[in-house]
Amino acid sequence: MTTQDIPRNPGRVAARLPVAISLCLLAACASVPAPSAQMAVAEAAVQRASTSSTSENASSELQIATSKLDKARLALAAKDFERAGQLAEQAELDAQVAELHAQSARSRKAAQESKDAASALREEINRKTLH
Amino acid sequence: MKIRYLCLASLSAALVACNTMPAGNSALDAASEHFRSAQLDSQVTTWAPDELKRAGDSLHLAERAWEQGERAEKIDHLSYMAEQRVVIARETASSKAAQAVTAGAAAARDKMRLDLRTAEADTAQQQLAVAQQSNLQKTAERDRAMSDAEQDRQALALRSSEFEAAQWQLAQAQQDDASKGLALERSAARLNDLESQLSALNARQTPRGMVVTLGDVLFDTGQSSMLAGGDHNLAKLAEFFTRNPLRRAMIEGYTDNVGTTASNYELADRRANTVMVTLVRMGVPSDRLQTHAYGEESPVANNDTAAGRQMNRRVEIVFAQLSDEVTVK
Numbered sequence: 001m002t003t004q005d006i007p008r009n010p011g012r013v014a015a016r017l018p019v020a021i022s023l024c025l026l027a028a029c030a031s032v033p034a035p036s037a038q039m040a041v042a043e044a045a046v047q048r049a050s051t052s053s054t055s056e057n058a059s060s061e062l063q064i065a066t067s068k069l070d071k072a073r074l075a076l077a078a079k080d081f082e083r084a085g086q087l088a089e090q091a092e093l094d095a096q097v098a099e100l101h102a103q104s105a106r107s108r109k110a111a112q113e114s115k116d117a118a119s120a121l122r123e124e125i126n127r128k129t130l131h
Numbered sequence: 132m133k134i135r136y137l138c139l140a141s142l143s144a145a146l147v148a149c150n151t152m153p154a155g156n157s158a159l160d161a162a163s164e165h166f167r168s169a170q171l172d173s174q175v176t177t178w179a180p181d182e183l184k185r186a187g188d189s190l191h192l193a194e195r196a197w198e199q200g201e202r203a204e205k206i207d208h209l210s211y212m213a214e215q216r217v218v219i220a221r222e223t224a225s226s227k228a229a230q231a232v233t234a235g236a237a238a239a240r241d242k243m244r245l246d247l248r249t250a251e252a253d254t255a256q257q258q259l260a261v262a263q264q265s266n267l268q269k270t271a272e273r274d275r276a277m278s279d280a281e282q283d284r285q286a287l288a289l290r291s292s293e294f295e296a297a298q299w300q301l302a303q304a305q306q307d308d309a310s311k312g313l314a315l316e317r318s319a320a321r322l323n324d325l326e327s328q329l330s331a332l333n334a335r336q337t338p339r340g341m342v343v344t345l346g347d348v349l350f351d352t353g354q355s356s357m358l359a360g361g362d363h364n365l366a367k368l369a370e371f372f373t374r375n376p377l378r379r380a381m382i383e384g385y386t387d388n389v390g391t392t393a394s395n396y397e398l399a400d401r402r403a404n405t406v407m408v409t410l411v412r413m414g415v416p417s418d419r420l421q422t423h424a425y426g427e428e429s430p431v432a433n434n435d436t437a438a439g440r441q442m443n444r445r446v447e448i449v450f451a452q453l454s455d456e457v458t459v460k
Contacts, residue, residue, distance in 0.1 A: 086208040093215040100222035107229035114236035121240055125247050 035085035039076060042069055042088035045095035057102035065094035156203075158210035159193050165217045166190050178224035178231075186216035262392060269428065280338040332367055337449075343368065345406065345446040353390075355401035357409060365406065368448065369413035379419045379451045382407050387440035388427040400424035406446050 046069050054062050072087035166186055169175045175183055193209035332343045345364060350357065357365075372378060384399030403422035411417045432439035 083204075086205075090208070090211055090215070093212060093219070097215055097218050097222065100219055100226065104222045104226040104229065107226045107233070111229040111232035111236070114233040114240075118236045118240045118243070121243050125243055128247070 032081040032085065034076065034081050035088055038085050038088040038092075039072065042072060042091040042095070045092040049095040049099045051102075053106065054098050054102040057105040058098045061094065061098035061101050065091050065098050068094050156197055156206060156210075158207045158214070159197055162190055162193060162210040162213040162217070165214060169217050169220055172221075172224075174228050175220055175224040178227040179220045182216070182220035182223050186213060186220050189213040189216045266392075266428070273429070277338060284338055329371065332364065332371070334450075339449055341450040343448040343450075345448070346442070346444075350402055350444070353398065355398060355405050357405055362409070365409050366413060369410055369415050372410070372415040372419065380421075381449045381451070382410075382420060382422045383447045383449060384422070384424045384426070385429060385431075385443060385445050385447065386427050387430070387443040388434045389440065392426060396424050396426035399426045402446055406448070 046065050049062060049065060068087055068091035072084050072091055075081075075084035075087055169183060169186065189209070190213035193206060193213050196209050197206050329341055329343070334341045334343045336342075372380075382403045384401075384403035386395040386399050388395070390398075400422070403424055407417070407420050407422050410420060427434075427443070430439075430443040431445070432442040434440050434443060
């Protein structure tokens with residue numbers, strides 16, 4: 001709709017009035033602004049978590065985060081800003097969970113290797129002192 | 132009218148009841164249950180107290196939303212957020228606890244290695260003490276051997292006088308037997324020959340017998356292979372052995388005191404062996420040669436100076452004393 005339409009065809013304006021009103025109502029309902037900042041944060045978090053180590057040690061957690069971000073994008077495209085914001089918040093935490101899960105798996109593995117090395121050294125020392 | 136108001140009132144009361152007790156807060160229940168169990172987990176409270184507090188704050192938001200009758204969708208969302216914050220606290224705690232284990236194990240390994248080194252050093256010191264003890268014993272043995280040699284020398288002196296007596300008898304018999312005189316001449320010639328051969332090799336008479344010293348210049352520092360010039364001296368020695376088929380010798384390796392006692396023994400042994408092998412290659416029967424490594428024992432000069440150390444790096448060839456050498460045909 002442009003300003004040029006109004007003088008030429010006033011009848012069409014009247015016909016579109018209910019549409020305009022309902023759009024206004026919808027806009028009022030969606031009083032939540034577009035969650036662009038939260039979307040950017042979620043995108044960055046998922047991006048950061050998408051490493052080879054995370055996909056190796058926490059593949060299902062990373063999968064959850066990326067699909068949540070996809071849903072947030074869909075909700076944003078459908079102008080469901082509140083849902084988009086919530087999904088983006090969840091995607092951000094899901095990405096953190098994936099990262100931390102991979103990190104704790106690595107730490108536990110390193111701890112086990114460290115303990116194994118210490119006990120191997122202890123055995124070697126015992127053998128040496130016996131001989 | 133009154134009935135209509137009543138109807139409205141009861142309807143709104145029902146709505147309020149529905150609002151204050153909404154169905155589908157199971158997500159919130161699960162989240163608070165998980166938060167409580169994390170609160171009781173000492174690993175989480177020790178290693179991730181901040182993360183646990185954030186999970187508590189998040190759960191509080193969800194509970195507030197539920198109390199204020201917010202929509203189920205929002206309560207679900209906030210409960211999910213609280214739930215994930217509990218997971219974050221648990222993963223963080225697990226990571227940090229494992230890292231502490233790694234650090235502890237590394238420290239334990241370092242301590243074990245240190246203990247091992249200390250034990251090794253102790254053992255080395257004990258071995259050194261034992262080696263010093265055995266050195267003392269060897270010195271005592273050598274002193275004994277030297278006094279034995281002194282006795283041998285006296286015995287030899289006795290035999291020499293006997294020999295002189297025999298010589299005198301021979302001189303007496305000379306006029307009677309011309310062939311006997313000829314034999315004596317040959318013996319004397321042999322004796323002179325032997326002396327001149329050994330003197331060419333700078334041999335010297337010691338209580339232990341005739342000793343020929345091959346100096347350090349025969350060898351490169353720390354090496355047991357012979358330098359080119361050494362062959363000449365050894366060729367003279369080999370010739371001496373050939374001319375005197377009953378002579379036996381002990382080849383003795385000595386070093387200075389640079390380096391460890393053990394490595395000096397080894398070097399001395401290898402050098403003595405090199406000399407023996409060279410002599411054998413030059414035709415000396417191996418059963419007439421023996422080697423012995425003395426290492427840094429029995430220095431002939433002061434080890435504090437370079438010249439002294441060079442004199443101490445040597446191979447000595449000691450000829451066994453044969454009482455019957457002059458009577459050999």
